[in-house]
Amino acid sequence: MQITLNGQKKVVPDGLTVEGLLRHLNIEPARVAVELNLEVVKKAEYGLRAVNDGDVIEVVSFMGGGCHQKRIEWKE
Amino acid sequence: MNDDRLVISGIEFRSRLWVGTGKYKDFEETKRAIEASGTDVVTVAVRRVNIIDKGKENLLDYIDPKKYKILPNTAGCYTARDAVRTAMLAAEAGITKLVKLEVIGDEKTLFPDNEALLEAAKTLVKEGLIVLPYTSDDPIMAKKLVDIGCPAVMPLAAPIGSGLGIRNPYNLRIILETVNVPIIVDAGVGTASDVAIAMEMGCDAVLLNTAIAGAKDPIKMAEAMKYGVLAGRLAYKAGRIPKKLYATASSPLDGLIGS
Numbered sequence: 001m002q003i004t005l006n007g008q009k010k011v012v013p014d015g016l017t018v019e020g021l022l023r024h025l026n027i028e029p030a031r032v033a034v035e036l037n038l039e040v041v042k043k044a045e046y047g048l049r050a051v052n053d054g055d056v057i058e059v060v061s062f063m064g065g066g067c068h069q070k071r072i073e074w075k076e
Numbered sequence: 077m078n079d080d081r082l083v084i085s086g087i088e089f090r091s092r093l094w095v096g097t098g099k100y101k102d103f104e105e106t107k108r109a110i111e112a113s114g115t116d117v118v119t120v121a122v123r124r125v126n127i128i129d130k131g132k133e134n135l136l137d138y139i140d141p142k143k144y145k146i147l148p149n150t151a152g153c154y155t156a157r158d159a160v161r162t163a164m165l166a167a168e169a170g171i172t173k174l175v176k177l178e179v180i181g182d183e184k185t186l187f188p189d190n191e192a193l194l195e196a197a198k199t200l201v202k203e204g205l206i207v208l209p210y211t212s213d214d215p216i217m218a219k220k221l222v223d224i225g226c227p228a229v230m231p232l233a234a235p236i237g238s239g240l241g242i243r244n245p246y247n248l249r250i251i252l253e254t255v256n257v258p259i260i261v262d263a264g265v266g267t268a269s270d271v272a273i274a275m276e277m278g279c280d281a282v283l284l285n286t287a288i289a290g291a292k293d294p295i296k297m298a299e300a301m302k303y304g305v306l307a308g309r310l311a312y313k314a315g316r317i318p319k320k321l322y323a324t325a326s327s328p329l330d331g332l333i334g335s
Contacts, residue, residue, distance in 0.1 A: 006124040025127060031136060032125055033169035040164045058124065060165050064097040064106060064135050065121025065151050 001053035012051070019046035022059070032061045080309065082280055084258055085206045085227045087145070087174065091115040092275065093305040094147070094260065096285025100294065103138040109288055110139065112298035119147045119176055119283065122166045141171055147208070149176035154189070156196035163200050163207075175200065176230065176262075176283075178210045186236040186263075190217045194224065201225035210262050213247040215254040222255045229255060230283065233274065234264025237286040241270035245277060252278050267297075268304030275308025276316065 001014050005025075012024060018041050022029045034041045035058040041049050051057070082089040094117040100106040110118055118139055139146070148166030153159035156179055163175045179196055181189030188211050200207045201224055209221050213231040221229055231251055234240035241264065242248065252259055258280035265271055271282045282305060291297035 006127055008127075010127075027125060027127075031134065031169070033122075033165040035161065035165055038161070040168050043168060058165070059127070060122050060162075061125050061169060062120040062135060062146065062148060062166075063123045064100065064103075065119065065123075065149060 001051075003051060003054070004056045006058055014053075016051045017047055018049045018051060021051050021057070022046070025059075027059060032059050034059055080313070082258060084208070085174075087172065087206070089117060089145070089281070091117060091305075092281040092309055093271070093301055094119065094281055094283040095288060095298070095301075096283070097135060097139065098285055099289035103133060103135060105294060106135070106289075107138040109294045109298040110144070112295045112302070113288065114299075114302040115144070117145045117147055117283075119149050119285070121151050122148050122162050122169065145172065145174070146170055147174050147176050149210075150178045150196075152180070153178060154180050156192040156199070159192070159196040160199050163196070163205060164203065167203075167205055172206070173204060174206045174208065176208045176210060188212055188232070190214065193217075194220055197221055197226055198224050208260065213244050213251065215247065215250040218251045218255050218259075222257050226257070228258040228260055228280070230260045230262035232263045233261050233270065236263040237290075238264050239266030239287060239290075240264055241266050242273050242277075245273070248274070248277060248279065268300040271301055271304035272308035272311070275305055276311045278312050281305075 002009055002011050018034055019029055029046055037056050082092055091114055093113055093115050095110060095113050095115050096119045097106050148170055150159040150162040153162055159177060159179045166175050167173055177197055179189045179192040181187050190211060193209055193211060197207050197209050207226050208228050208230055209226050210230045211217050218229045234243045260281040260283055261274040261279050262283040265284050265287050274282050288294050288298045288301060
């Protein structure tokens, strides 16, 4: 299936949960937050929430930053 | 000063100096500067994970979340909607419900868009977040933010990264008298004396980033800031003498020779 991940189209295996997707991407789930079609997914639900073809997903984490960093462009 | 703790929404802060983690040379310098500052609160940005290059080191490998309170900010957001999205993600990624809310109104000044800030703050307070809003030094806006449930207000001293220091101490004083919540001066300070001035006025804490990260020696400046905050806070608690135009002798006048 194809999803939009952090603004970029990406083909991933079918039938993944959010947790499965993170594992597939080699991302440690504890240190990130996930938005699925504009809705924040609770950490406890990573293993339950299914990822579907066409989903728009944002995976974010904390980075060095203070009062202001460069403008970010959210892509739908 | 050990019992002089700052408490916001039941969360106790050991340090009244809060520091950002941006603009450092590398994570090692970030870590050393933060240690030298004596802070227990560091702000972090919320950004997309680099899907392609995941091998990069993580800031949290250097900043232990058990040792420091991680305060995510919504820096870089220009609309209430983006700020709300970022804050909600931060709350899920983090350990606490604390978020520093920024909605920037203009790229050149980086002044806050107060109208959008208030809107975003309302939404996030309803979602149960502890919202610390970065606002201009406007007492009316400070009051509005407190009225909708912000447990502290973070007025700017000067434009972000400008190093101009406290540009409008009178407005800050009015804010201190207008709202009964902690006031954290955020952005625009340049050096230790700026920080001391804010604290002497009675502000509860200062948040800064560029003044340390951009200094020639960030580690030394971090330490200077630590003492600036302590000196200013002590002076505030001690109660300064009033300013007068003419001299007041400090030596006794009795017993002068020739009298």
